[in-house]
Amino acid sequence: MLKVGIFGATGYTGYELVQILTRHRNTEIVFATSRAEAGSYLSEIYPQAPDVPLIDPDDVDNGGLWSKVDVVFLCLPHAAAAATAVKALHHNVRVIDLSADFRLRDADVYAKWYGHNHPAPELMAESVYGLTEFVREELPGAKLVAVPGCYPTSILLALQPILAANMRLSSPIIADSKSGVSGAGRTPKQNLHFVEVSDNFSPYSIGRKHRHLPEIEQVMGWWHSAPPSLIFSPHLLPVPRGILSTIYVPLVYAVEETAVRTLYETTYANEPFVKFLPAGKHATLGHAVNSNRCAISLQLEGQTLILTSAIDNLIKGAAGQAVQCMNVVFGCDEREGLVG
Ligand SMILES: NC(=O)c1ccc[n+]([C@@H]2O[C@H](COP(=O)([O-])OP(=O)(O)OC[C@H]3O[C@@H](n4cnc5c(N)ncnc54)[C@H](OP(=O)(O)O)[C@@H]3O)[C@@H](O)[C@H]2O)c1
Numbered sequence: 001m002l003k004v005g006i007f008g009a010t011g012y013t014g015y016e017l018v019q020i021l022t023r024h025r026n027t028e029i030v031f032a033t034s035r036a037e038a039g040s041y042l043s044e045i046y047p048q049a050p051d052v053p054l055i056d057p058d059d060v061d062n063g064g065l066w067s068k069v070d071v072v073f074l075c076l077p078h079a080a081a082a083a084t085a086v087k088a089l090h091h092n093v094r095v096i097d098l099s100a101d102f103r104l105r106d107a108d109v110y111a112k113w114y115g116h117n118h119p120a121p122e123l124m125a126e127s128v129y130g131l132t133e134f135v136r137e138e139l140p141g142a143k144l145v146a147v148p149g150c151y152p153t154s155i156l157l158a159l160q161p162i163l164a165a166n167m168r169l170s171s172p173i174i175a176d177s178k179s180g181v182s183g184a185g186r187t188p189k190q191n192l193h194f195v196e197v198s199d200n201f202s203p204y205s206i207g208r209k210h211r212h213l214p215e216i217e218q219v220m221g222w223w224h225s226a227p228p229s230l231i232f233s234p235h236l237l238p239v240p241r242g243i244l245s246t247i248y249v250p251l252v253y254a255v256e257e258t259a260v261r262t263l264y265e266t267t268y269a270n271e272p273f274v275k276f277l278p279a280g281k282h283a284t285l286g287h288a289v290n291s292n293r294c295a296i297s298l299q300l301e302g303q304t305l306i307l308t309s310a311i312d313n314l315i316k317g318a319a320g321q322a323v324q325c326m327n328v329v330f331g332c333d334e335r336e337g338l339v340g
Contacts, residue, residue: 002027002330003068005093007057007084008075010034012182013098015046016319017073022050024323024337026330030069033057057084066091071330073322074099077185082119085144089123094329095144096322102127102146103215113211129219130325131156132334133271139328147325148219150317151177151212151234154245156219157274157294158309161267162260163223168252171228175216176248179234180241180285183313197238206233242285243313249305257300264298272340273316273324283310292320292338315339 004021008014009032021027029052032042038056042049060066066087071094074081081099088095104110107121118124127146128138131153139145148156155175162169178201184192191202204210213232220227228250237244261279268274277283277297287295288310295310311317320338327334 002326002332003030003070004028005030005060005065005069005072006032006075007060007072007081008033009042009052009054010037010045011075011186012314013318013322014073014075015042015049016314017075017098017322018042018049018052020315020319020323020337026332026336031055031060031065033060061087066093069093071096071326073097073319073326075319078114079116079119082123085123086120089143094142096130096147096326096329097127097145098147098318098322100146100149100211100215102144103129103148103152104218106218109214109218113214128325130321131219132321132324132328133157133268133274134160136328139325140331142329145322145325145329147318147322149212149215150179150183150243150311150313151175151210151232151245152216152219153317153321154243154294154309154311155216155232155247157311158245158247158296158307159220159249160223161263162249162305163220163227164267165263166225167255169224169228170250170252172231173228173250174231174248175233175245177232177234177243177245178237179243179313180237180239182241183243183317184236191236197236200236200238202236203233204236207231210234239285241312241314242289243311243317244283244285245307245309247307247309249307251303251305254303255300257298260298260300260305264296268296272335273320273338283308285310288312288316290315291340292316292324293340 034054042052074097082101127144128142130145283295283297
């Protein structure tokens with residue numbers, strides 16, 4: 001049994017993680033933290049949660065709990081996650097970080113987009129970017145895994161086959177993404193109130209302003225020799241969960257749709273959590289919500305390739321992908337605990 005600690009268990013991703021780990025046959029939750037709810041049970045906050053006791057994060061140090069776990073999941077805001085990762089690694093505990101702290105490779109880029117210097121820049125190069133489908137060789141035994149962001153997961157899984165094939169593409173690729181409200185976390189904010197969100201549909205941070213932009217472009221640069229630039233426009237969708245991205249890719253020369261379809265079918269043929277849909281079908285939130293699945297569809301219009309990708313932001317975009325990574329890090333069945 002893997003002994004697991006969860007930091008930030010009362011947040012939306014933390015709660016989702018508890019649900020997944022509760023049905024995982026090879027894990028035992030040793031501790032779960034919350035500063036505000038320490039002393040309560042998770043079931044007092046989420047009625048459907050198991051009776052997991054919540055402790056203050058300081059009690060992990062004070063109670064000598066680092067020696068009782070093999071791995072910790074950080075479901076924390078950025079900066080708090082990095083500080084906790086430093087402690088965990090100091091105690092030889094492996095880290096699966098759901099925050100953005102270890103996704104970027106460049107500390108200056110991090111400082112520009114997150115508004116403060118990175119708390120542990122020396123660790124940035126050590127993390128494995130945990131898009132499991134493409135890092136299965138790097139994950140086993142990894143000490144620090146950066147779980148990809150939710151929007152980046154939906155966009156990068158859709159783009160990978162054409163980028164890795166180094167197809168000649170024009171700029172910009174346009175990713176038009178829509179997320180359910182849980183993507184913003186559990187802390188109340190005015191623009192997330194029911195009255196603001198219900199019967200409404202709003203863009204935010206459109207163009208090249210969202211923090212996930214440098215993360216997506218960084219990975220595009222790993223896969224393509226001359227990656228196009230990206231216009232990334234997120235929207236707040238009045239549903240609790242799910243991300244749907246529609247991505248417009250301008251091609252330099254005409255190709256047959258069947259050739260592109262073959263590329264996707266080949267790439268994802270044996271993937272347990274990526275479903276490439278047949279011609280004429282489009283990915284919808286219904287294909288992905290409440291599962292660790294990413295559904296992808298495509299259509300060619302002249303020299304524009306239109307990709308559609310759907311995930312559950314809290315599962316494939318966060319807690320599910322985190323468990324998928326953990327499974328590979330520790331040599332468990334990659335599908336354990338997860339719904340595909
Ligand atoms: N929501 C998503 O769809 C999604 C998807 C992918 C990645 N992420 C990332 O995953 C992380 C967690 O997201 P979330 O949506 O679950 O957030 P959330 O709902 O706001 O929950 C945050 C959790 O962290 C705890 N916390 C907050 N500040 C802390 C601090 N300074 N030190 C220790 N604990 C602290 C909170 O409890 P207390 O305040 O009681 O301690 C809570 O349990 C974030 O970095 C987010 O960007 C989120």
